[in-house]
Amino acid sequence: MEKVSIRQLERYPIYLNYLLSLRESGVSSISSPAIAKALSLSEEQVRKDLQLVSRSEGKPKSGRNIDELISDIQEFLGYKKVTNAAVIGVGHLGQALMNYKGFAEFGLNIVCGFDVDSSLIGTKVNNKEVFSLYSLSSKIEQFDIKVAILVTPKESAQEVANMLVNAGIKAIWNFVPVHLNINDKIAVENVNLASSLAILEHNLKQKGDE
Amino acid sequence: MEKVSIRQLERYPIYLNYLLSLRESGVSSISSPAIAKALSLSEEQVRKDLQLVSRSEGKPKSGRNIDELISDIQEFLGYKKVTNAAVIGVGHLGQALMNYKGFAEFGLNIVCGFDVDSSLIGTKVNNKEVFSLYSLSSKIEQFDIKVAILVTPKESAQEVANMLVNAGIKAIWNFVPVHLNINDKIAVENVNLASSLAILEHNLKQKGDE
DNA sequence: CTTATATCAGTATAAAATTATTGATATATA
DNA sequence: TATATATCAATAATTTTATACTGATATAAG
Numbered sequence: 001m002e003k004v005s006i007r008q009l010e011r012y013p014i015y016l017n018y019l020l021s022l023r024e025s026g027v028s029s030i031s032s033p034a035i036a037k038a039l040s041l042s043e044e045q046v047r048k049d050l051q052l053v054s055r056s057e058g059k060p061k062s063g064r065n066i067d068e069l070i071s072d073i074q075e076f077l078g079y080k081k082v083t084n085a086a087v088i089g090v091g092h093l094g095q096a097l098m099n100y101k102g103f104a105e106f107g108l109n110i111v112c113g114f115d116v117d118s119s120l121i122g123t124k125v126n127n128k129e130v131f132s133l134y135s136l137s138s139k140i141e142q143f144d145i146k147v148a149i150l151v152t153p154k155e156s157a158q159e160v161a162n163m164l165v166n167a168g169i170k171a172i173w174n175f176v177p178v179h180l181n182i183n184d185k186i187a188v189e190n191v192n193l194a195s196s197l198a199i200l201e202h203n204l205k206q207k208g209d210e
Numbered sequence: 211m212e213k214v215s216i217r218q219l220e221r222y223p224i225y226l227n228y229l230l231s232l233r234e235s236g237v238s239s240i241s242s243p244a245i246a247k248a249l250s251l252s253e254e255q256v257r258k259d260l261q262l263v264s265r266s267e268g269k270p271k272s273g274r275n276i277d278e279l280i281s282d283i284q285e286f287l288g289y290k291k292v293t294n295a296a297v298i299g300v301g302h303l304g305q306a307l308m309n310y311k312g313f314a315e316f317g318l319n320i321v322c323g324f325d326v327d328s329s330l331i332g333t334k335v336n337n338k339e340v341f342s343l344y345s346l347s348s349k350i351e352q353f354d355i356k357v358a359i360l361v362t363p364k365e366s367a368q369e370v371a372n373m374l375v376n377a378g379i380k381a382i383w384n385f386v387p388v389h390l391n392i393n394d395k396i397a398v399e400n401v402n403l404a405s406s407l408a409i410l411e412h413n414l415k416q417k418g419d420e
Numbered sequence: 421c422t423t424a425t426a427t428c429a430g431t432a433t434a435a436a437a438t439t440a441t442t443g444a445t446a447t448a449t450a
Numbered sequence: 451t452a453t454a455t456a457t458c459a460a461t462a463a464t465t466t467t468a469t470a471c472t473g474a475t476a477t478a479a480g
């Protein structure tokens with residue numbers, strides 16, 4: 001496999017999204033410059049990104065076949081095989097994630113939630129049961145859960161992360177704004193809204209100054 | 211202002227978070243290498259990042275004063291002045307965002323929500339009223355709303371974004387997985403969960419292969 | 421008080437990512 | 451069918467970002 005950069009990885013879902021919407025409106029082929037224009041990227045970047053994951057070459061003048069391109073990106077991103085996940089911490093955000101329908105198209109299947117709050121345990125959110133955090137190990141095995149979606153309060157995030165690792169989780173999608181110190185055999189990806197907001201505010205300030 | 215990179219901007223909230231937790235546990239000064247170690251970064255990177263925003267210099271052997279550092283980062287990120295925001299689209303995620311307490315510390319104040327669903331209009335979420343999307347212009351002015359937090363369905367995102375711009379919004383924090391074509395006077399920052407998940411899955415796969 | 425050293429600031433180097441360039445070619449158009 | 455051109459792949463140049471190095475200095479330890 002050729003090396004793919006983090007930045008590239010971030011772009012593929014964006015391409016995919018756009019291509020899917022194009023296909024819905026009946027388009028059957030597209031060129032890199034056209035994609036670039038639609039997504040405000042450079043054509044070189046788009047071409048390189050697509051070259052990396054696409055099995056067939058693009059054709060001058062006509063571009064690439066959309067169906068093939070979609071299939072190749074989905075394949076590359078692993079959307080074609082299902083990964084089971086669980087939400088850890090069934091608060092507002094946790095529940096919103098459990099209710100989110102869109103994960104299915106990413107191959108992510110949220111099978112259940114975990115919490116310590118006894119008033120939540122045994123309830124269902126979007127038809128997915130909420131279990132006690134202390135049944136983690138058995139449920140992870142039982143449901144073949146690979147990814148933990150961590151949405152606990154800050155204070156308990158590290159402790160719960162340790163529990164997850166002990167219970168055999170291989171990847172943590174961390175929505176808690178805390179740096180987790182974790183065995184580097186485990187994949188950790190942080191969703192940091194504060195970082196995103198910092199960029200927005202910075203841009204807002206700059207545009208205001210112009 | 212010296213130039214700051216996107217990557218750096220993303221890191222400041224992470225530093226801040228860590229420093230706040232340190233201060234809570236009574237620590238009063240910290241060195242760049244110590245921060246680097248705690249957050250799994252390189253000491254050079256941390257030092258450069260801090261140099262950029264810190265008004266006072268660090269001292270060999272003892273490092274930097276935590277209170278000062280926290281204050282400088284907060285100042286730099288604009289956390290000390292309040293920016294009013296509104297949630298556009300009061301679904302599961304929109305409600306979760308309206309309920310999220312953490313934005314206050316970022317200087318972001320969600321004042322209300324907007325939706326087109328008449329069963330939502332007039333209700334309150336976390337004590338913030340939900341207005342009709344068609345009252346956008348007047349409310350934006352009335353409440354001095356600067357940032358729109360966009361959480362609509364895909365299909366309507368672009369159309370609503372246009373309405374927001376017409377109504378005078380200066381920044382859009384876009385949670386919808388759609389590329390918005392917007393006047394570049396407006397700051398747009400995309401929160402793309404699919405991108406984040408793509409990175410996680412890629413790492414998961416790589417670690418599995420090792 | 422003196423010395424050793426951790427940390428600093430500033431600069432230089434290296435790595436990563438993006439953008440530009442070049443020559444080739446498949447297709448649309450005449 | 452011939453020609454012009456949009457797009458391609460591959461490579462080179464540039465820019466951005468991260469890391470390493472150097473000499474200076476404030477503090478801890480003796």
